[in-house]
Amino acid sequence: MARIASTRLSRLLTGWSSEGPGPLPRRLADALRELAARGDVAGGTVLPSQRELALVLGVSRSTVTAAYGLLESGGWLESVRGSGSRLRGSGTADGYVTEGRLVSFDARSRTAASAGGADLSSGALPGLGAVGEAVAALTGRDVGALLGDDGYHPYGIPALREGIAAYYRAAGVPTEADQILVTSGSQQAVWLVAQALVEPGDTVVVENPTYRGALEALRARGARLVPVGGDGPDDGGQSADAAALRRLCARVRPRLVYLQPTAHNPTGRSMDGAARREWQRVLGERELFVVEDTACAELSLGDARDAADGTDGRVATDATGTDGTGGVDEVAPVPLVAELPMGASVTVGTLSKLFWGGLRVGWVRSSPQVVARLAKIKTSVDLSCSVVDQLVAVRLLDRLPEARARRRAELRGRRDAAEALLRAGAPRWEWTRPAGGPALWVRVPGVDTEALAQLARRHGVSVVPGSAFSPVDGFRDRLRLPYGHGTDALAAALPTLLECAERAVG
Numbered sequence: 010m011a012r013i014a015s016t017r018l019s020r021l022l023t024g025w026s027s028e029g030p031g032p033l034p035r036r037l038a039d040a041l042r043e044l045a046a047r048g049d050v051a052g053g054t055v056l057p058s059q060r061e062l063a064l065v066l067g068v069s070r071s072t073v074t075a076a077y078g079l080l081e082s083g084g085w086l087e088s089v090r091g092s093g094s095r096l097r098g099s100g101t102a103d104g105y106v107t108e109g110r111l112v113s114f115d116a117r118s119r120t121a122a123s124a125g126g127a128d129l130s131s132g133a134l135p136g137l138g139a140v141g142e143a144v145a146a147l148t149g150r151d152v153g154a155l156l157g158d159d160g161y162h163p164y165g166i167p168a169l170r171e172g173i174a175a176y177y178r179a180a181g182v183p184t185e186a187d188q189i190l191v192t193s194g195s196q197q198a199v200w201l202v203a204q205a206l207v208e209p210g211d212t213v214v215v216e217n218p219t220y221r222g223a224l225e226a227l228r229a230r231g232a233r234l235v236p237v238g239g240d241g242p243d244d245g246g247q248s249a250d251a252a253a254l255r256r257l258c259a260r261v262r263p264r265l266v267y268l269q270p271t272a273h274n275p276t277g278r279s280m281d282g283a284a285r286r287e288w289q290r291v292l293g294e295r296e297l298f299v300v301e302d303t304a305c306a307e308l309s310l311g312d313a314r315d316a317a318d319g320t321d322g323r324v325a326t327d328a329t330g331t332d333g334t335g336g337v338d339e340v341a342p343v344p345l346v347a348e349l350p351m352g353a354s355v356t357v358g359t360l361s362k363l364f365w366g367g368l369r370v371g372w373v374r375s376s377p378q379v380v381a382r383l384a385k386i387k388t389s390v391d392l393s394c395s396v397v398d399q400l401v402a403v404r405l406l407d408r409l410p411e412a413r414a415r416r417r418a419e420l421r422g423r424r425d426a427a428e429a430l431l432r433a434g435a436p437r438w439e440w441t442r443p444a445g446g447p448a449l450w451v452r453v454p455g456v457d458t459e460a461l462a463q464l465a466r467r468h469g470v471s472v473v474p475g476s477a478f479s480p481v482d483g484f485r486d487r488l489r490l491p492y493g494h495g496t497d498a499l500a501a502a503l504p505t506l507l508e509c510a511e512r513a514v515g
Contacts, residue, residue, distance in 0.1 A: 012093075013050060015057040015065040016474075016482040019459050021049055022066070023466065033068060034075035041076065042085050045096050055093045056086070067460040067513055126469020127502035132274070132447040132491040136365030139412055143404040151400050161393040163384050165191025165372070169399045172406045173358070173372050180341040188351070190380045191394050192387065195304040195359035195371040199223050201383045202265075202300055202355055202373070203230040211264035214254060218450075218478035218487075220274045220302060223267055234480040235263065251287040258295045265298040270345045272305040275478045275489045276450040277443020279309060280345070289348045299346055300355045304371070306342035307363040307413055309445035310421050341409070344374075352376040360402055363412055370394065370402040420447060420493065427492035427499055434503050447493030450475075453510055458488050460513035461506065468509070470502045 025040035044050045056062065059077060063070040077094055080086035087095045155166065164170060170186040177184035192198040199222060207213060209231030215223070217236030227234060237253040254266065270280045270288070280288065292299050346354035352375075359371035373383055405412070424442075427449055431438055439452040453461065458474035465472055475487025488506075490499060 011051060011053065012055040013057070014482055015061045016459050016476045016485075018050075018057060018062065019065045019463060020474075020477055022463075023471075034072050034079065037066075037068075037072065037076035038079040038083075041080060041096065042083070045085055050096055052097060054096050055089075056096055058093065064457065065459045065463065067464040067509075126471070127498040127505075128471045129491055129498055129502055130471040130473050132489070132493055133366045134362070134416070134447055134493040136367060137363075137412055137415065139405060139408050140365045140368055140401070143401045143408070146404060147397070147400055152397070155396055155400075160396055162191075162396065162399075163388045163393055164380070165189065165394060166396060166399045166403075168403050169370075169406075172403050173374070176341060176406060176409070177344075177374065180343050182343060182347045184374060187377045188374055188380060190373040190375075190383050190387070191399060192371045192373060193369045193391060193394050194361050195302065195357050196222050196226075197387075197391070198357045198359075198371045198373045199300075199302065200226045201386055202357070203227050203232070204386050205379075205382050206298065206300075206355075207232050207264055212261055214257065214263045214266040215480055216268060216273070217480060218275055218475065218484055219267065219480070220269060220304075221478050223302065224478075224480055227267070232264075235261075236480045236483075251284070251291045254288075254297075255291050255295070258291075258297070262295075263297060265300055266292065267300045267302065268345065269302045269305070271303060271342050272307075272309045272443075272445025274305050274446060275448060275475075276441070277446040277448065278441070279444040285345050288345060292346075292349060296353065298353050298355075299349065300357065301344050301346045302357045303342060303344060304357060304359045304362050305446050306358075307409075308416065308420065308447065309342060310417055310424065310443070341413075352378065355379060360405060363409075363416055364405055368398060368401065368405075370398055423492045423495055424449070426496045427490065430496050430500055430503065431490075435507060448489050448491040451488045451490050452486055453488060454486065455514055456510045457485050457513050459485055461488070461509045464509035464512055465502070465505055468505045470505045470509075472502070472506065 021044055022037075022040050025036055031039075041050075041056075045052075056077075057065075059070050059073040063073045066073070077086055080096075081088065081094075085097055087097055089095055167186065169191055170189040173189045173191075174184040174186045190198075190201075192201065199220075203226040207227065207230045211232050212235055213227050213232040214235050214237055215227070216238055224234065235257065237257060238250040257263070268288070270285060272279055291297075344356045346356055354375065356374040357371065358374065361368055361371060373380065375383075428440075428442065431440070431449070431451070437454060439454065440449045443449060459476055462472050462474045473489050475484030475489070476482045478484065478487075478489070492499060
């Protein structure tokens with residue numbers, strides 16, 4: 010029988026303790042029953058032990074025992090001797106359900122935030138004024154030029170495909186328009202790659218930790234996720250180890266490798282020149298297909314040469330200069346895969362991270378053959394991206410250097426303020442100064458951050474524990490703390506997080 014990890018169930022149960030009437034056991038039972046009724050947990054799934062779930066939720070074991078008892082008396086739970094407690098009544102027989110990654114955008118989180126709490130669950134940035142200006146600058150002539158056809162452009166409108174190709178050429182990466190597929194943001198791009206290039210049971214190598222949206226897409230496809238590298242205190246700020254991939258390939262051949270070499274999500278690290286060259290060497294020698302996600306690459310902060318130590322004394326990796334990670338405000342990031350065969354690589358990009366999440370424009374860069382395969386799948390679920398959004402994107406491409414410089418300056422100041430806040434308020438917490446991105450990847454020594462997150466939610470603070478970013482539910486002592494909107498939310502949440510950390514000591 011299938012089992013669900015306590016960490017994964019914890020993330021599905023977001024908000025349960027602050028919603029609904031009645032005592033805590035009743036609310037937990039109601040939340041579990043709702044998961045079953047919606048089909049978010051497959052029928053026949055064995056739930057964690059009472060002790061294990063109590064630990065990860067930050068409640069007493071008697072609370073979970075009572076909740077399980079209520080479910081069993083209502084026919085929603087069946088105790089199987091020697092196998093645990095099996096949830097019944099699910100509306101779906103199989104499949105993987107996402108773990109509430111976008112919970113910060115739903116009504117429950119907004120309610121919690123309006124009640125005096127703080128939402129630290131999303132690293133999405135506020136929009137730049139350039140987006141509104143680009144929309145206002147559109148004219149009837151811009152749209153009229155396209156009104157002569159049916160409006161369906163499965164690969165993207167020609168002007169945008171050419172504009173994205175020119176973006177890569179300007180960075181020294183030869184690219185033609187037929188190598189570009191426009192998508193509804195980078196998340197759809199990653200999902201398309203998983204659908205087109207991965208079969209259930211295929212081995213996919215990922216960094217540990219990595220972008221949780223990619224983990225969801227790959228798990229939903231039935232991939233066997235194999236992590237390489239790690240995030241220990243002595244890793245020097247580097248990303249996953251290419252040598253670990255070489256050792257892995259001696260035992261198994263992965264279907265593909267998913268990487269974020271620049272402004273990694275969630276750690277904010279960027280590979281230095283030596284690490285990039287080693288990855289290129291291993292990937293080339295082994296002839297592996299690689300998917301490089303550059304969604305956050307335009308958020309490289311470009312000042313890592315001057316990086317100060319974090320609270321744990323570690324120095325951030327050098328991510329500037331000529332190593333291709335975009336250390337100068339006017340220079341676009343160069344993909345690691347630019348040195349690899351086009352037919353064995355995919356680059357994922359987006360304008361949504363830099364300009365605004367509401368602008369759902371991303372892309373895939375690959376060989377024309379791979380692009381055609383992805384486009385065929387895309388048309389089955391999304392005939393075409395919005396033409397109006399794409400026309401806006403064409404205008405915004407001309408403003409990339411300006412937007413890049415403004416966003417990086419803004420994020421540098423907010424990162425520095427967030428670090429100062431944590432140094433003063435949480436001196437025992439540890440992190441490596443990020444080379445890019447909108448968040449700090451923080452270690453809370455000796456604390457189970459899954460339990461911390463559950464406790465914090467009961468006080469109106471929504472935060473994502475480190476295990477959400479791990480293919481093996483690791484990093485139970487980490488939190489991702491965003492600073493992209495400034496430090497007001499972090500300052501408001503910090504006393505609650507510190508109090509919950511004391512209660513969630515592992």
